[in-house]
Amino acid sequence: MSPAIAQAAAPVRQPEIRPVEASTLISYRGVGKVFETDQGSMTAVRDITLDIREGEFVTLVGPSGCGKSTLLNMAAGLFEPSTGTVSYRGEIVQPYNRRVGYMTQNDHLLPWRDVTGNVMIPLEIQGVPRAEARDRVETLLRDVGLQGFEKSYPSQLSGGMRKRCALARLLAYDPEALLMDEPFGALDAQLRMRMQIEIRRLAMDLGKTVVFVTHDLDEAVSIADRCVVFTQRPGTVARIVDVPLDRDRDLMQLRHNNTYRDLTAELWELLAPDMEGGDRT
Numbered sequence: 001m002s003p004a005i006a007q008a009a010a011p012v013r014q015p016e017i018r019p020v021e022a023s024t025l026i027s028y029r030g031v032g033k034v035f036e037t038d039q040g041s042m043t044a045v046r047d048i049t050l051d052i053r054e055g056e057f058v059t060l061v062g063p064s065g066c067g068k069s070t071l072l073n074m075a076a077g078l079f080e081p082s083t084g085t086v087s088y089r090g091e092i093v094q095p096y097n098r099r100v101g102y103m104t105q106n107d108h109l110l111p112w113r114d115v116t117g118n119v120m121i122p123l124e125i126q127g128v129p130r131a132e133a134r135d136r137v138e139t140l141l142r143d144v145g146l147q148g149f150e151k152s153y154p155s156q157l158s159g160g161m162r163k164r165c166a167l168a169r170l171l172a173y174d175p176e177a178l179l180m181d182e183p184f185g186a187l188d189a190q191l192r193m194r195m196q197i198e199i200r201r202l203a204m205d206l207g208k209t210v211v212f213v214t215h216d217l218d219e220a221v222s223i224a225d226r227c228v229v230f231t232q233r234p235g236t237v238a239r240i241v242d243v244p245l246d247r248d249r250d251l252m253q254l255r256h257n258n259t260y261r262d263l264t265a266e267l268w269e270l271l272a273p274d275m276e277g278g279d280r281t
């Protein structure tokens, strides 16, 4: 193992609760979440202490059911923590956190609206004047590489184009942070990589903070500035890994990069036992 990786992959001592730094956007402090179900109480996550810094691209990876989506939901103000606190810019997250945008595997595009009409929705809700909204949509469609498809309907778009459209609609809210829950899970490998390249470029160009949930270890390392690895349920932080790759890395060439290969192999070894025993419900 290279010294850089040994240092990057040093285990995080738990619990270790440091003061929140000024650059922190989203902060989980001693967070636990218990759901009441027909079968009784079920602890989804426990003792989560994690800070997401402004402008960072952080991936969350771990076995199915370890609570990754639950953590996103708490940052969005959809769920309250059962213990501990979740704060955003130093203030406890309330229902609902309108400064974040949420994207899931399902793009929820409206089939009866064309691309422009779909991306326009948040701007209509905000009451942005028509001409201004049109200009903004034009810019967004250029940002995500959908120019020329303004009048296409969702059914006429490829899987990647639908994602781009959903991304443009998400960006129309101009959220500070993007919470992404396996957004590219359903795409084939090539498209997935193109979307990974796009989302990193967009996040850097637009200065967005991204918290990105994935099952895929390669994805978790290739797009991240930091990768948070969770144990199986009740999920807690097993390790936080700095990804010592250039910010403007070439994702196409990563498979030839030794740091990337060593890091993914190491995380795979860390996660493999838990992945086998993951929650299959």
Ligand SMILES: Nc1ncnc2c1ncn2[C@@H]1O[C@H](COP(=O)(O)OP(=O)(O)OP(=O)(O)O)[C@@H](O)[C@H]1O
Pocket (backbone or CB within 6 Å): 035, 036, 037, 044, 062, 063, 064, 065, 066, 067, 068, 069, 070, 071, 215, 233, 279, 281
């Ligand atoms: N609203 C809810 N009510 C009851 N149980 C819930 C609720 N939301 C999540 N859970 C349970 O909490 C646990 C964690 O779920 P969560 O979706 O956060 O995990 P995950 O790591 O995102 O899973 P996956 O990778 O499979 O999407 C699961 O066992 C799930 O069934």
